[in-house]
Amino acid sequence: MSKIACDASYSIAAVSKLTGVSCHALRVWERRYGFPVPARSPSGHRRFSADQVHVIRKVADLARGGEPIGNLIESVRSGQLVLDAVQSEPRFEGAERAMFEILVDRLASADLEGADQIYDKLAKQMSQLDLITTVINPAMTDIGDRWYRRDCSIYQERTVTGFLRRKLDHMLETAQRANPNPKRIVLVGTVQGDRHQGGALMFGVLVELAGWRALDLGVDLPVSEYQKAALAWKPDAIGLSFVLSRNINKRFKELSLIRDVPVFVGGRSILNYQGLARKHGLIPLFGPIADSIIAFQAEMESRSRRAPAEDLVR
Numbered sequence: 001m002s003k004i005a006c007d008a009s010y011s012i013a014a015v016s017k018l019t020g021v022s023c024h025a026l027r028v029w030e031r032r033y034g035f036p037v038p039a040r041s042p043s044g045h046r047r048f049s050a051d052q053v054h055v056i057r058k059v060a061d062l063a064r065g066g067e068p069i070g071n072l073i074e075s076v077r078s079g080q081l082v083l084d085a086v087q088s089e090p091r092f093e094g095a096e097r098a099m100f101e102i103l104v105d106r107l108a109s110a111d112l113e114g115a116d117q118i119y120d121k122l123a124k125q126m127s128q129l130d131l132i133t134t135v136i137n138p139a140m141t142d143i144g145d146r147w148y149r150r151d152c153s154i155y156q157e158r159t160v161t162g163f164l165r166r167k168l169d170h171m172l173e174t175a176q177r178a179n180p181n182p183k184r185i186v187l188v189g190t191v192q193g194d195r196h197q198g199g200a201l202m203f204g205v206l207v208e209l210a211g212w213r214a215l216d217l218g219v220d221l222p223v224s225e226y227q228k229a230a231l232a233w234k235p236d237a238i239g240l241s242f243v244l245s246r247n248i249n250k251r252f253k254e255l256s257l258i259r260d261v262p263v264f265v266g267g268r269s270i271l272n273y274q275g276l277a278r279k280h281g282l283i284p285l286f287g288p289i290a291d292s293i294i295a296f297q298a299e300m301e302s303r304s305r306r307a308p309a310e311d312l313v314r
């Protein structure tokens with residue numbers, strides 16, 4: 001069993017979660033621009049420093065504003081891009097930082113009791129939002145990366161993600177019971193072809209915690225079913241997770257036919273398809289999920305101010 005890591009090194013999965021930059025993009029930047037170049041652990045895994053995380057986050061924020069990535073990296077090198085003092089990341093400092101990796105280690109070796117011990121301890125210490133953003137979500141990404149690197153087998157990936165999804169299911173149920181008079185309703189799920197449930201569940205839990213009712217329609221559902229549900233149940237919004245980008249153009253086209261309910265699209269694929277989403281009248285939400293929820297609520301607020309309640313059209 002690995003011991004708790006206390007040095008200031010961050011795995012690529014942790015950096016991805018802290019900055020919103022995918023692991024794939026970090027590897028491409030390193031290869032193409034020589035930035036950021038991480039240290040390597042004895043087993044060859046990338047290890048980033050807290051300073052590097054800070055710079056990557058700054059670059060990623062500016063890139064989201066439309067600045068070409070090559071120019072931004074050049075500005076960092078030449079010192080033109082002024083960086084604020086490194087901010088501490090209390091949630092990822094010290095022992096807590098590596099907890100999700102230890103949780104994944106335990107689950108991947110079928111130590112479910114050990115995993116529950118860590119999970120219960122963390123759940124007592126932190127808010128549900130922090131539990132999702134600093135434990136569950138990075139653990140999902142971490143096991144996905146281990147699978148991609150061939151560092152684990154599919155049966156281990158299934159054990160880890162099954163555990164995490166059960167925790168999210170439980171959180172959703174608990175949040176729903178604690179939210180008997182929801183302000184508004186949002187349908188959540190994934191569309192046909194995408195069987196990844198984690199993002200939709202996380203979004204569902206967070207909207208419930210914000211006082212909304214999340215109606216979870218599950219995964220791999222044809223858009224026509226969302227359309228029917230929208231007509232029957234008249235939700236205030238639809239929030240869909242796109243983890244895969246397969247047939248995304250086709251799915252966006254189908255979604256553009258849902259005219260009377262705003263359709264929000266999030267998930268790891270959306271970063272590269274924001275323009276296409278907007279072209280089809282969809283509202284892309286990207287970056288860490290905590291930010292997406294704030295953006296989602298702000299957008300809904302501004303819509304209800306702009307239009308009479310019965311006339312919420314995109």
Ligand code: B12
Pocket residue numbers: 137140141142143144145147148157161193194195196197198199200202203239240241242243244245264265266267268269285287288289290292293296
């Ligand atoms: C569990 C899992 C599976 C399970 C899913 C089971 C289930 N019931 O959910 C199973 C075994 C079915 C599976 C299958 C496959 N998988 Co898979 N899987 C994963 C894993 C480990 C977790 C998925 C998950 O739930 N992610 C949820 C979160 C963690 O994803 P996220 O997009 O980063 O979400 C963040 C934000 O985008 C945001 N967000 C997400 N959704 C939404 C929605 C809204 C509205 C908002 C506002 C925000 C938001 O919240 C999150 C936090 O910030 C990922 C690893 C990963 N990094 O995600 C691989 C991963 C997604 N899978 C992958 C692949 C390749 C596959 C398969 C193609 C493998 C295969 N050859 O069969 C199939 C495809 C199946 C299909 N048709 O969907 C790749 C995808 C690579 C790519 N280029 O797209 C990944 C990334 C693994 C990897 N590292 O390579 N998978």
